[in-house]
Amino acid sequence: MTGADARTWLRFALVPGVGPRRQLALLRSFGNPEAALGAARTALAPLLPGELIEPWFAARDGACDAAVDAHLAWLSEPGNHLLTLADDEYPRVWLDLPDAPAVLFLKGNKGLLALDALAVVGSRNATPQGLDNAYAFAGALSQAGYPVVSGLAAGIDAAAHRGGLSGPGSTVAVVGTGLDRVYPAANRTLAHQIVQQGLIVSEFALGAMPRAEHFPRRNRLIAALARGTLVIEAALGSGSLITARQAAELGREVFAIPGSIHSPVARGCHRLIKDGAKLVESAEDVLGELGWGGSRSAPPRAADVAAVATPDGDEGKVLQAAGYDPVDFDTLLARCNLTADRLCAILLGLEMNGAIAALPGGRYQRR
Structure with missing residues (x-):
C-alpha cells in the first residue's frame, strides 16, 4: 500500500461517528474510499444520517488530517501495520461479520492472521486452577503449531497469551483500545512480549480509551478469527459467554471446561455445555474436534502439564x-x-x- 492509499483509507476510517456497518455500506455503494469521500451530498443521504453528513464533508476537506498524520507516523515505526478490506492479507473469516472493520491496526507478526487458531477466553477473576488450565491448554495448542487468540484482559486471557508465547504457535491479542495504549496497565510487560513474538490487533484508532462498548466489538473479532472458542471459567454474566455465543452464531466450534458445581466461575461453562458446547478435558479433545490431529509436534496433555505429584x-x-x-x-x-x-x-x-x-x-x- 502506498502512502497515498494509506492516507485515503485513514481519512475514510477516521470520520467521527461513522462505524463499521456504515463504512461497509459506503464501500459497497461507491467501490472504494476515494469515491466515497468524493461523493455528492445527494448520493450520501441514503447511507448517512443527517448529523453525519457535515462531519463527512469536513473530513474530506481535511478536518481529520492531524489524526491521519499521527497514524501515518505510527505506521512508519517498525512492526506497525495498517490492514484494509482491499488487502489480500485481510482475513477472509472476518468477512463473515456483518460489521467487518474496514481498517485494522496491527503491531507485530501479521503473518499469524493467516493461520488456523483457537480462541481461549474466560474470567478476569479466575481461580489459580483456571489460570493453570488456560496456560496449559494454550501452551499445548501453541506447541502443536496453532496460534492462541484472546483479548489481553486480566485473568484467563493473560494466562492464555502466556501459554501461547511458550510455543511456536504464538498468540494474537485482539484489544478494545488504540494500539498506543495497554489495558489493563498490569499487562504492559505481557503486551510488549506479544509484540516481539506474536501480534496485537485493534480496529480502534490511536488514542481510543477502554470504553465498555468497545469490548463486545473486540469479542466478535476474536470469535470470528478463530476456528473455535474455548471457555475456561466464566460466571453467568461473563463477557466470555458473549464471545462463545458469537462464535456459535458464526458456525465456529465452542468448547468449555467443566468445574465445581459450587464455583460461580464454573456456572457459565456449565451453561455452555448444556447449550451444546463440547466438554473438554485435554488439549487433544480440542485438536481432535477441529481435525488438527496431525499437528506439527506432539502436544503434551494439558492435565499432565498442570499436574503436581501427590506427596505422602x-x-x-x-x-x-x-x-x-x-x-x-x-x-x-x-x-x-x-x-x-x-x-x-x-x-x-x-x-x-x-x-x-x-x-x-x-x-x-x-x-
Whole structure:
C-alpha cells in the first residue's frame, strides 16, 4: 500500500461517528474510499444520517488530517501495520461479520492472521486452577503449531497469551483500545512480549480509551478469527459467554471446561455445555474436534502439564481432604484431624510447592 492509499483509507476510517456497518455500506455503494469521500451530498443521504453528513464533508476537506498524520507516523515505526478490506492479507473469516472493520491496526507478526487458531477466553477473576488450565491448554495448542487468540484482559486471557508465547504457535491479542495504549496497565510487560513474538490487533484508532462498548466489538473479532472458542471459567454474566455465543452464531466450534458445581466461575461453562458446547478435558479433545490431529509436534496433555505429584504423609492427607473444590481452613481442620499449627505449616509448604493455592476469604484450592 502506498502512502497515498494509506492516507485515503485513514481519512475514510477516521470520520467521527461513522462505524463499521456504515463504512461497509459506503464501500459497497461507491467501490472504494476515494469515491466515497468524493461523493455528492445527494448520493450520501441514503447511507448517512443527517448529523453525519457535515462531519463527512469536513473530513474530506481535511478536518481529520492531524489524526491521519499521527497514524501515518505510527505506521512508519517498525512492526506497525495498517490492514484494509482491499488487502489480500485481510482475513477472509472476518468477512463473515456483518460489521467487518474496514481498517485494522496491527503491531507485530501479521503473518499469524493467516493461520488456523483457537480462541481461549474466560474470567478476569479466575481461580489459580483456571489460570493453570488456560496456560496449559494454550501452551499445548501453541506447541502443536496453532496460534492462541484472546483479548489481553486480566485473568484467563493473560494466562492464555502466556501459554501461547511458550510455543511456536504464538498468540494474537485482539484489544478494545488504540494500539498506543495497554489495558489493563498490569499487562504492559505481557503486551510488549506479544509484540516481539506474536501480534496485537485493534480496529480502534490511536488514542481510543477502554470504553465498555468497545469490548463486545473486540469479542466478535476474536470469535470470528478463530476456528473455535474455548471457555475456561466464566460466571453467568461473563463477557466470555458473549464471545462463545458469537462464535456459535458464526458456525465456529465452542468448547468449555467443566468445574465445581459450587464455583460461580464454573456456572457459565456449565451453561455452555448444556447449550451444546463440547466438554473438554485435554488439549487433544480440542485438536481432535477441529481435525488438527496431525499437528506439527506432539502436544503434551494439558492435565499432565498442570499436574503436581501427590506427596505422602500428612501433606498427602491434607491434599486428599482438600479435594478439588475451594475449602476453608476450619473444614480442612475437621477433615484432617490435625492441630491448627500443624495444618498451617503444611498448607504453607504445599502453597510454596505449588500444590495448593490460597484464595480470598481464607479458602484453599488444590492445583
